[in-house]
Amino acid sequence: MNLPNKLTFSRILMIPLFIILMSVPFPWGSWDIGNAELPVAHFAAALIFIIAACTDWVDGYYARKYNLVTNLGKFMDPLADKLLVSAALILLIEIELAPAWVVIIIISREFAVTGLRLVAAGEGTVMAAGSMGKLKTATQMIAIAALLLHNFPFSYMNFPFGTIMLYLSLVFTIISGVDYFVKNWSIMRDSK
Template identity: 70%
Template sequence: MNIPNRITLSRILLIPFFIVLLAVPLDWGEIEIGEGTLPISHLAAAILFIVASTTDWIDGYYARKHNLVTNLGKFLDPLADKLLVSAAFILLVELGLAPAWIVILIISREFAVTGLRLVAAGEGMVLAASQMGKLKTWIQIIAISALLLHNFPFSLMGFPFDVVALYAALIITVISGIDYFVKNWHVMRDSK
């Protein structure tokens, strides 16, 4: 397994630690942020999430720079993104920081695209992530980070950046899903 694929795998291996930080009631205290508070466990989870998310850029950059792009990497990279983002969104719903209906739509798109990739794999094709799909992932990461940080530092200015980012993530997620199916509809049409 090459270095970019190991970096991608490390992103997957960080997910359980991220889940523990948010799902286990850790009472590490809170930080005052304007009129609200930010649990230290949420801050730690946000930092871990951002570090794990950054590996998405690192593995792709390294793979392209050193010509190490593989079919395994094309499969693992979007899977790692989906696992991390889905875990984060589900936990945000549990914590009451994101509406369930938005998360259901976002995760449904991820399942649909994964299903299309599986059909393609059955036909011997690997569908790499599109540029719009990559943009979608980064907007989702920004929204999740803002929600995990309880909208800090924007809460100090009274600007609901976390909500704006979440709706932007929803919109680009839906649009990129439609775009992905339109561009790859031949996979469904031509499948045996």
């Protein structure tokens, strides 16, 4: 297994630790960050999330630079992103930092595109992430990190950066989903 694929698998392995930090009531207290409180456990979970998100960029960079792109990587990389983002968004609903309807649309798009990828794989085609999908992923990662940090450092200015980024990521999620289906409709139409 090459380095990019190892980084992808490490991202998947970080997800349970992230979930535990967000779900278990740790007695570590919280920090006052302007107009909000930032629980220490959420800060630790945000760090895990940010590290995991950075591995996404690093594995893609190394795969392209050293010609280490594999079908396993093309399949596992978007799957790792979807698992990480879905876990984070669902937990953000639980702590009331993300509206459920936004999360439902984002996760529904992920299921739909994954279904399209499975049909394409059945036809012998591996769909790599397109530029709109990458922009969608980047805005989702930024939004989630900001919300996990309870909008720090923007909380001192009372500026809802995390919420704005979440809605921006929703727009890119919808656009990229439509883009995938328009560009790959022939796979669905012609599947056996």
